Amino acid sequence: MSIAPVTVTVTGASGQIAYGMLFRIAAGEMLGADVPIKLRLLEIPAAVSAAEGVAMELEDGAFPLLSSIDITDDPDVAFSGANVGMLVGARPRSKGMERADLLSANGAIFTAHGKAINNNAASDVKVLVVGNPANTNALIAMNNAPDVPDTRFSALTRLDHNRAIAQVVKKTGVRASSVRKVSVWGNHSATQYPDLSHATVAGEPALAVIDDRDWVENDFIPTVQVRGTAIIAARGSSSAASAASASIDHVRDWVIGTAEDDWVSMAVCSDGSYGVPEGLISSFPVTCADGEFAIVPDLAIDDFSRERIDLSVSELEQERAAVRELGFV
Numbered sequence: 442m443s444i445a446p447v448t449v450t451v452t453g454a455s456g457q458i459a460y461g462m463l464f465r466i467a468a469g470e471m472l473g474a475d476v477p478i479k480l481r482l483l484e485i486p487a488a489v490s491a492a493e494g495v496a497m498e499l500e501d502g503a504f505p506l507l508s509s510i511d512i513t514d515d516p517d518v519a520f521s522g523a524n525v526g527m528l529v530g531a532r533p534r535s536k537g538m539e540r541a542d543l544l545s546a547n548g549a550i551f552t553a554h555g556k557a558i559n560n561n562a563a564s565d566v567k568v569l570v571v572g573n574p575a576n577t578n579a580l581i582a583m584n585n586a587p588d589v590p591d592t593r594f595s596a597l598t599r600l601d602h603n604r605a606i607a608q609v610v611k612k613t614g615v616r617a618s619s620v621r622k623v624s625v626w627g628n629h630s631a632t633q634y635p636d637l638s639h640a641t642v643a644g645e646p647a648l649a650v651i652d653d654r655d656w657v658e659n660d661f662i663p664t665v666q667v668r669g670t671a672i673i674a675a676r677g678s679s680s681a682a683s684a685a686s687a688s689i690d691h692v693r694d695w696v697i698g699t700a701e702d703d704w705v706s707m708a709v710c711s712d713g714s715y716g717v718p719e720g721l722i723s724s725f726p727v728t729c730a731d732g733e734f735a736i737v738p739d740l741a742i743d744d745f746s747r748e749r750i751d752l753s754v755s756e757l758e759q760e761r762a763a764v765r766e767l768g769f770v
């Protein structure tokens with residue numbers, strides 16, 4: 442029996458992250474090696490021509506799973522029938538731009554995209570917001586899509602999760618696959634809390650294996666928190682390939698499921714778990730099965746973790762208050 446194609450909409454399709462993402466999606470690395478893909482590429486009018494160039498390259502990949510590519514500058518067309526929406530396109534902060542201007546520019550984009558998802562996407566749509574400020578942009582899209590369940594919206598903190606695993610790999614010398622149950626809490630920003638309290642290294646408690654509290658508090662946590670800034674400083678532009686790779690990991694695990702005896706980090710709508718106010722898009726450790734995520738329940742949170750989770754969550758509350766003030770949620 443032939444498998445029905447899945448429609449994947451990618452916004453910001455001419456940008457750096459999309460360039461790292463689209464070829465891997467077309468190759469079947471996100472939804473499976475037997476699932477045909479219909480790609481919908483959304484760009485602003487000035488970048489449609491560049492998206493056409495990306496589409497020419499995708500054609501030249503001769504990917505057996507790639508059944509169609511549509512390019513548009515109209516969100517209603519882009520999200521028509523979308524099963525997966527990867528919202529990468531966003532307005533970057535330009536010189537002299539105040540924080541309120543950034544929230545306002547992105548608020549307008551994610552309001553429009555939320556409405557287009559609400560009115561046009563498939564009934565099973567899953568949305569990943571990558572464009573920054575990712576949590577609050579996801580909050581805006583979710584609030585502008587009242588007919589779509591809140592559980593279908595998420596923001597990317599898998600890059601932070603993968604960065605945390607990478608630091609533990611460097612410290613302990615194990616393979617990445619031996620590091621499990623890392624958690625990232627809160628906002629995709631420098632206040633995020635990468636947490637090793639429940640993590641394991643080769644099946645043993647990570648904190649016992651590492652046995653270096655000073656490293657955890659004064660090296661591991663700040664390194665993960667500011668890794669994006671360090672990459673911008675070194676590369677001259679923001680992480681693109683690693684963000685694309687993490688985005689693919691995020692959607693793959695959401696759709697196909699997380700591994701036994703492991704979890705991943707996703708920023709999702711809080712149900713009040715762990716004292717995070719309901720309705721905020723905040724990062725949690727989650728497991729996924731049958732296309733649904735579940736926040737890992739009943740983890741013990743010590744005072745050190747509590748303080749750091751609360752700090753990042755209070756930043757999310759401030760962002761929510763700011764976009765409320767601007768009328769986006």
Ligand SMILES: NC(=O)C1=CN([C@@H]2O[C@H](COP(=O)(O)OP(=O)(O)OC[C@H]3O[C@@H](n4cnc5c(N)ncnc54)[C@H](O)[C@@H]3O)[C@@H](O)[C@H]2O)C=CC1
Pocket residue numbers: 452453454455456457458459483484485488529530531532533550570571572573574575597598600601629679680681684
């Ligand atoms: N959550 C995360 O872990 C990470 C998020 N990011 C964020 O991802 C976003 C994209 O990054 P890059 O691809 O490197 O940027 P980029 O500037 O190379 O590409 C962004 C693209 O989005 C397009 N765009 C802008 N407004 C749009 C709209 N209304 N509709 C459709 N397309 C639109 C632009 O024309 C541009 O082609 C940025 O906001 C960046 O800060 C980057 C790294 C990690």
Ligand SMILES: O=C([O-])CC(=O)C(=O)O
Pocket residue numbers: 573600668669670672679680
């Ligand atoms: O600020 C940016 O665009 C980069 C970013 O989010 C990251 O690398 O985590």
